[in-house]
Amino acid sequence: MRNDWEAVIGLEVHAQLSTESKIFCGCSTRFGDEPNANTCPVCLGLPGALPVLNRRAVELAARAALALGLRINRRSIFARKNYFYPDLPKGYQISQYDQPFSEHGELEIMTAVRDAEGHAREWRPKKIRITRLHLEEDAGKNMHEGLPDTDRYSYVDLNRAGTPLIEIVTEPDFRSSWEAYDYVNHVRQTLRWIGASDADMEKGNLRCEANVSVRRKGEERFGTKVELKNLNSVRFMQRAIEYEIERQIGVLESGGSVVQETRLWDDRAGETRPMRSKEEAHDYRYFPEPDLPPLVVTDEFIARVRAEMPELPSARRQRFMDQYGLAFNDAAQLTTDRALADYFERAAQAANNARAAANWVRTELLRELEASKTEVESCPITPENLGALIRLIDQGRISGKQGKEVFAEMFATGKSAEEIVRQRGLEQVSDVAEIERLVEQAIAANPKQVEQYRAGKEGLLGFFVGQVMKASQGRANPKIVNELLRAKLNG
Numbered sequence: 001m002r003n004d005w006e007a008v009i010g011l012e013v014h015a016q017l018s019t020e021s022k023i024f025c026g027c028s029t030r031f032g033d034e035p036n037a038n039t040c041p042v043c044l045g046l047p048g049a050l051p052v053l054n055r056r057a058v059e060l061a062a063r064a065a066l067a068l069g070l071r072i073n074r075r076s077i078f079a080r081k082n083y084f085y086p087d088l089p090k091g092y093q094i095s096q097y098d099q100p101f102s103e104h105g106e107l108e109i110m111t112a113v114r115d116a117e118g119h120a121r122e123w124r125p126k127k128i129r130i131t132r133l134h135l136e137e138d139a140g141k142n143m144h145e146g147l148p149d150t151d152r153y154s155y156v157d158l159n160r161a162g163t164p165l166i167e168i169v170t171e172p173d174f175r176s177s178w179e180a181y182d183y184v185n186h187v188r189q190t191l192r193w194i195g196a197s198d199a200d201m202e203k204g205n206l207r208c209e210a211n212v213s214v215r216r217k218g219e220e221r222f223g224t225k226v227e228l229k230n231l232n233s234v235r236f237m238q239r240a241i242e243y244e245i246e247r248q249i250g251v252l253e254s255g256g257s258v259v260q261e262t263r264l265w266d267d268r269a270g271e272t273r274p275m276r277s278k279e280e281a282h283d284y285r286y287f288p289e290p291d292l293p294p295l296v297v298t299d300e301f302i303a304r305v306r307a308e309m310p311e312l313p314s315a316r317r318q319r320f321m322d323q324y325g326l327a328f329n330d331a332a333q334l335t336t337d338r339a340l341a342d343y344f345e346r347a348a349q350a351a352n353n354a355r356a357a358a359n360w361v362r363t364e365l366l367r368e369l370e371a372s373k374t375e376v377e378s379c380p381i382t383p384e385n386l387g388a389l390i391r392l393i394d395q396g397r398i399s400g401k402q403g404k405e406v407f408a409e410m411f412a413t414g415k416s417a418e419e420i421v422r423q424r425g426l427e428q429v430s431d432v433a434e435i436e437r438l439v440e441q442a443i444a445a446n447p448k449q450v451e452q453y454r455a456g457k458e459g460l461l462g463f464f465v466g467q468v469m470k471a472s473q474g475r476a477n478p479k480i481v482n483e484l485l486r487a488k489l490n491g
Helices: 055-067 177-193 234-253 299-307 313-324 328-334 338-351 354-372 383-394 400-413 417-424 432-444 447-454 458-471 478-490
Strands: 005-016 078-082 092-096 102-114 120-137 141-145 153-157 164-170 206-216 226-231 261-266 271-277
Touching: 005 177, 005 234, 055 102, 055 120, 055 164, 055 177, 055 299, 092 120, 102 177, 120 328, 177 206, 177 234, 177 313, 206 234, 226 234, 226 271, 234 261, 234 271, 313 328, 313 338, 313 354, 328 338, 328 354, 338 354, 338 383, 354 383, 354 400, 383 400, 383 417, 400 417, 432 458, 432 478, 447 458, 447 478, 458 478
Parallel strands: 226 261
Antiparallel strands: 005 164, 005 206, 078 092, 102 120, 120 164, 141 153, 206 226, 261 271
16 A cells, blocks of 8 residues: 555454354254255244244353453344345344444454565554444355356355344454454454354355545545455455555546445455445334344343353463463464364473473474364374373483474374383483493594594584484484583593
């Protein structure tokens, strides 16, 4: 973005809640079932069918609101949002309008200063104001077959219609596409962490929209905003916002005016394109939902939900830095997922060496999990067994190199480190007298190299280490070998 322009961005995140049934009926929310299998008169909007609010959806919405720093209103109202699409069988969506479930929140995120390639160079905190988080029902899903200029067919799958959603709306507090990117990742991580939503964008249970405008730096008045839809990945969202910023600047610098509209992101073309004129609230003709009473929550309900909340990822990241002395990037990586954070902490306690546990989890463990497409919950190496492996290395019973070999076998077989070391005879020789005997043999057998070393060719130390390790079949403790060789060669 050019230096004399400033972007102004607000975000709307829609997240499906992790309930087993829909928000106003008992139909399953299971993903991947046959199209239109999970429907009933209520979610199809048939005459005479009445909605009944799902209590679990309210509990998960409360979790999300508290985790994102919002105030929960003791009384909220459901409303009908009227619009006509094939994926909305009633012709309206049950949502919330002027009296939402929660509002007026402030959330601190960590956002990165990035280079031209998008690599994070420095992290800094940023406060984002959240306008509201409200409850609503999801619509169905339209599916299209065929290519342009051919016979095309459209179908609708209403399995998703009625799935409970929360919509999280921010103030226009973002000034770059990467700040928006970091915010959505923060929200996704938080919703998963507290069990409120799977937040899987590939399955469509988390979607986002961006409102983007630009203005000259120093101006206070907002420019005309454009809404971006069809943002089905966080990276697509970042790229779409970046493109839209440049497009709007180009329009204004050429003497044109930005039109308020809704645009879609076309990832193949790498551009946004018009979809329709932007709707305003009055276009939806909101009015209170007559079939649902006001949603009233008590102080006791909120206190119970708050008490059941886990330690949040940002708090746990800070604790890992304070308690275990980890760097920000290491602690952030270990708290991307709650199960991973739990695994690390148990391994650190078992090893009595948090930094070593962090290194093993971040490198060897994550690499094996990714290669085998295994979730950390299903890891064949328990945290306690990883801790035991680290202790073997710290005690000098095996080397770090051997430790990696043992780790690979542990992952493949599920055996403990002790068992593998015993079966393969890998335990290091740390008996000083035995290693000293091997060192003296190596020196006696190579007088020419000894003379060259003492003449200043100190690189030959590696040669002598190799001779001792060969004689010990790789089992001599390398630290002791190095210390004894230096002492005797320099003596």
